[in-house]
Amino acid sequence: MAPEMLPPGSVIGMLGGGQLGRMMALSAARLGLTVHVYCPDPESPAFEVAKAHTIAAYDDEAALAAFAGRCDVVTYEFENVPARAAEVIAERTLLRPGALALATSQDRLVEKTFLRTAGAEVAAFAPIDGAADIDAAIAVTGLPAIVKTRRFGYDGKGQRKVDSRAALVAAVAELGADLILEALVPFAVEVSAIVVRGADGAAAVYDIGENSHANHILKETRVPARIGTDTAAAAAALGRRIADALDYVGVLGVELFVVRDGGGERLIVNEIAPRVHNSGHWTEDGAVTSQFENHLRAIAGWPIGSVEMLAPTVMENLIGAEADAWARITADPRARLHLYGKAESRPGRKMGHVNRI
Amino acid sequence: MAPEMLPPGSVIGMLGGGQLGRMMALSAARLGLTVHVYCPDPESPAFEVAKAHTIAAYDDEAALAAFAGRCDVVTYEFENVPARAAEVIAERTLLRPGALALATSQDRLVEKTFLRTAGAEVAAFAPIDGAADIDAAIAVTGLPAIVKTRRFGYDGKGQRKVDSRAALVAAVAELGADLILEALVPFAVEVSAIVVRGADGAAAVYDIGENSHANHILKETRVPARIGTDTAAAAAALGRRIADALDYVGVLGVELFVVRDGGGERLIVNEIAPRVHNSGHWTEDGAVTSQFENHLRAIAGWPIGSVEMLAPTVMENLIGAEADAWARITADPRARLHLYGKAESRPGRKMGHVNRI
Numbered sequence: 001m002a003p004e005m006l007p008p009g010s011v012i013g014m015l016g017g018g019q020l021g022r023m024m025a026l027s028a029a030r031l032g033l034t035v036h037v038y039c040p041d042p043e044s045p046a047f048e049v050a051k052a053h054t055i056a057a058y059d060d061e062a063a064l065a066a067f068a069g070r071c072d073v074v075t076y077e078f079e080n081v082p083a084r085a086a087e088v089i090a091e092r093t094l095l096r097p098g099a100l101a102l103a104t105s106q107d108r109l110v111e112k113t114f115l116r117t118a119g120a121e122v123a124a125f126a127p128i129d130g131a132a133d134i135d136a137a138i139a140v141t142g143l144p145a146i147v148k149t150r151r152f153g154y155d156g157k158g159q160r161k162v163d164s165r166a167a168l169v170a171a172v173a174e175l176g177a178d179l180i181l182e183a184l185v186p187f188a189v190e191v192s193a194i195v196v197r198g199a200d201g202a203a204a205v206y207d208i209g210e211n212s213h214a215n216h217i218l219k220e221t222r223v224p225a226r227i228g229t230d231t232a233a234a235a236a237a238l239g240r241r242i243a244d245a246l247d248y249v250g251v252l253g254v255e256l257f258v259v260r261d262g263g264g265e266r267l268i269v270n271e272i273a274p275r276v277h278n279s280g281h282w283t284e285d286g287a288v289t290s291q292f293e294n295h296l297r298a299i300a301g302w303p304i305g306s307v308e309m310l311a312p313t314v315m316e317n318l319i320g321a322e323a324d325a326w327a328r329i330t331a332d333p334r335a336r337l338h339l340y341g342k343a344e345s346r347p348g349r350k351m352g353h354v355n356r357i
Numbered sequence: 358m359a360p361e362m363l364p365p366g367s368v369i370g371m372l373g374g375g376q377l378g379r380m381m382a383l384s385a386a387r388l389g390l391t392v393h394v395y396c397p398d399p400e401s402p403a404f405e406v407a408k409a410h411t412i413a414a415y416d417d418e419a420a421l422a423a424f425a426g427r428c429d430v431v432t433y434e435f436e437n438v439p440a441r442a443a444e445v446i447a448e449r450t451l452l453r454p455g456a457l458a459l460a461t462s463q464d465r466l467v468e469k470t471f472l473r474t475a476g477a478e479v480a481a482f483a484p485i486d487g488a489a490d491i492d493a494a495i496a497v498t499g500l501p502a503i504v505k506t507r508r509f510g511y512d513g514k515g516q517r518k519v520d521s522r523a524a525l526v527a528a529v530a531e532l533g534a535d536l537i538l539e540a541l542v543p544f545a546v547e548v549s550a551i552v553v554r555g556a557d558g559a560a561a562v563y564d565i566g567e568n569s570h571a572n573h574i575l576k577e578t579r580v581p582a583r584i585g586t587d588t589a590a591a592a593a594a595l596g597r598r599i600a601d602a603l604d605y606v607g608v609l610g611v612e613l614f615v616v617r618d619g620g621g622e623r624l625i626v627n628e629i630a631p632r633v634h635n636s637g638h639w640t641e642d643g644a645v646t647s648q649f650e651n652h653l654r655a656i657a658g659w660p661i662g663s664v665e666m667l668a669p670t671v672m673e674n675l676i677g678a679e680a681d682a683w684a685r686i687t688a689d690p691r692a693r694l695h696l697y698g699k700a701e702s703r704p705g706r707k708m709g710h711v712n713r714i
Contacts, residue, residue: 005684005687007683008680008683008696008698009698009700022386025406026383026386026387026406029379029383029405029406029698030383030694030695030696031694031695031696032683032696032697032698032709034405034698035405047408048386048391048392048407048408049382049383049386049406049407049408050405050406051404051405051406288690288691288693288714289690289693297687302684302687303687303688303690304690305687305690305693306690306691310667323365326364326365326389327362327659330362330654330659330660330662331660333645333646333660333661333662333663334645334663336645336646336662337388338387338388339365339387339388339389340389341365341366341386341389341391343366352389357645
């Protein structure tokens with residue numbers, strides 16, 4: 001049976017009111033869908049482009065229940081939605097992507113185990129729950145390696161590169177329990193597969209993007225990635241396989257390392273994000289259908305739109321004071337400026353991005 | 358001196374909360390500009406995508422003054438803004454496009470006189486203020502002709518085609534005073550020039566679109582128009598000349614008739630609209646910069662963005678129940694659906710549009 005299509009006017013609930021929520025809300029409006037944003041921060045950038053908003057904590061079950069009761073489907077802009085919040089919502093309305101995607105991506109150990117089961121190569125890894133696990137973990141990953149918190153890490157937070165046993169001991173003492181040690185991957189390029197999968201199981205993958213980072217924050221995505229055609233096709237196939245394995249509905253970001261050895265290219269999945277992804281922002285101007293619209297289409301049960309690339313595109317993030325260059329950017333008639341309406345510019349804060357076609 | 362550029366976070370005031378205001382608000386949000394919509398209708402489609410709104414009448418001077426006091430620039434989505442409202446606003450903040458454009462386009466007699474002065478050919482016309490003017494007017498225009506109210510006509514409302522003196526007498530009795538009689542133009546094609554002119558006077562014109570109507574409402578715009586290259590260039594030049602003559606800031610819609618005689622093509626300006634225009638909706642998906650974004654850029658004092666066409670595009674309006682076909686439209690992966698979030702579908706009501714590239 002074809003999944004139900006939510007009609008225009010349906011209410012899309014959005015957990016999180018940052019720039020991703022804001023861009024999804026803008027896409028929803030274009031499709032005649034109504035948006036209700038739920039976020040504890042009263043200054044959320046998404047509030048001003050949504051019909052309704054709730055300011056409440058993610059553990060406020062009464063507020064969550066009331067919110068869910070007003071929404072035809074609920075989605076989110078970040079993977080760290082508490083499991084209990086997801087449960088409260090899923091008891092009352094559709095939650096898309098579903099609880100499995102959340103649970104899998106919230107915990108690096110669960111995620112890596114899942115990815116391996118789904119047939120993806122991942123970096124060698126081992127859990128560290130305390131000092132007693134250190135030697136066994138090093139035996140799996142070798143050194144240097146990266147120790148990370150299993151949960152709540154992002155943009156390089158909650159992780160340390162360690163090149164000796166002593167450094168690992170110190171890092172474990174600092175980061176606490178529930179850690180994972182991962183082998184360092186000597187990658188040539190980091191790429192992203194942005195996958196969209198509909199409620200009917202039909203999936204599509206955008207052209208693979210090539211990412212560069214500065215200070216652990218995405219700085220630029222270039223599409224198409226400068227990798228082999230076969231590698232790009234393999235990355236897309238891998239993205240699709242992961243989405244299928246999660247019975248995923250919506251847009252899924254898959255970050256992969258490309259390792260070059262012996263003249264060939266090999267793919268290692270770094271992590272997945274069950275949401276629209278920064279490395280997919282190029283699709284707003286460079287693809288027939290943006291990742292934001294396709295996420296909305298998928299969670300509303302609509303057919304997904306064409307992911308075809310219109311032209312090679314470079315997306316540049318504007319971090320902190322870089323957004324002060326807005327006037328210069330507007331003078332380039334082909335630069336497509338996107339600003340998130342954040343009042344305060346702080347170092348490391350994503351203020352906007354520019355697509356150049 | 359270069360005009361001042363309003364920084365991101367500036368407040369754009371919008372008179373009118375319909376679909377044009379809504380689409381402008383969505384473009385504003387993408388640029389990090391904040392929107393305050395002013396509209397008497399509490400169910401305005403633009404409210405839900407704007408940070409602030411005021412529900413008040415266009416003759417409520419206190420409300421207008423308070424609104425203007427909160428905005429860095431005020432614009433509008435319809436040309437029938439009362440002169441007094443424009444005045445109240447212009448005394449307190451920037452009004453763009455300015456009062457001259459409003460006064461000119463609000464009155465068909467003033468408009469046609471202005472257009473002729475600006476060097477544009479227009480249909481023969483004559484004012485009719487009462488029965489006594491009928492014979493003199495017919496002497497100017499011939500018959501058949503079209504009698505129209507000078508003010509507040511749109512989508513074919515307030516006008517009658519007349520093919521005899523008796524029919525004109527009856528129409529004048531019905532429509533009242535302040536009329537204009539216009540010669541019928543035997544046009545082959547109706548086209549639009551969508552012009553954008555910045556605060557610095559720099560202007561650009563999108564590719565000329567070809568319009569077809571059903572029941573006096575725009576049904577389809579096809580770009581590029583199927584007219585001669587020289588004719589298209591002349592239409593663009595005419596649009597630019599009209600914008601210059603008005604010292605215009607923003608997007609201006611210019612509707613033109615193409616008359617074919619003696620193997621050549623001749624342009625007759627039908628009317629101008631000092632706002633984003635339905636026949637420019639194709640630019641959202643078919644041009645580098647949409648008319649909505651370019652209107653915002655212009656009124657904010659920013660450089661205008663590229664008007665380059667990405668690919669030939671057909672825009673189809675969804676009128677009344679036609680929007681019920683949304684599900685079918687979403688199944689075409691290349692159809693770009695735009696819905697306006699109107700709760701109630703009524704015959705003749707514009708509910709959305711589709712761009713096909």
